[in-house]
Amino acid sequence: MSERIQSKSKSKEKLKAGFISLSIVVATGLITLVFVLHIRKKKLRKKDEEEEMELPTIDFSIIANATDNFSEDSLLGRGGFGPVYKVVN
Known part of the structure; x- marks a missing residue:
């Protein structure tokens, strides 16, 4: 029985580690996506300002x-x- 408990315990630990790893990967991906979109928006805004300044x-x-x-x-x-x-x- 103790092997079964250890096996379940290890499975739970692996599941927990997998969930944490997946959460970190998803969070990193979202942060990267927000950063890239922010940079693109900033570049577009700067380009629009330059076009508006043509006198x-x-x-x-x-x-x-x-x-x-x-x-x-x-x-x-x-x-x-x-x-x-x-x-x-």
Whole structure:
């Protein structure tokens, strides 16, 4: 009878060890999946931000003409990025 008890005890230990091992593998897989999805989402968000930041370019001659060659009469004020001019038609 003691062999039978030891056999059942070993079977339970093996089952318990298998369950713990499987749990660790599943948890590691889920953590890896979440990490990979987070990195992908971050890359896509960064790419979208870069696309949104594309600004139109305006030829200098058009700006100079619109501000009457940066005339003092067209000067509205000075900001953090330099002087601000109004457009003269």
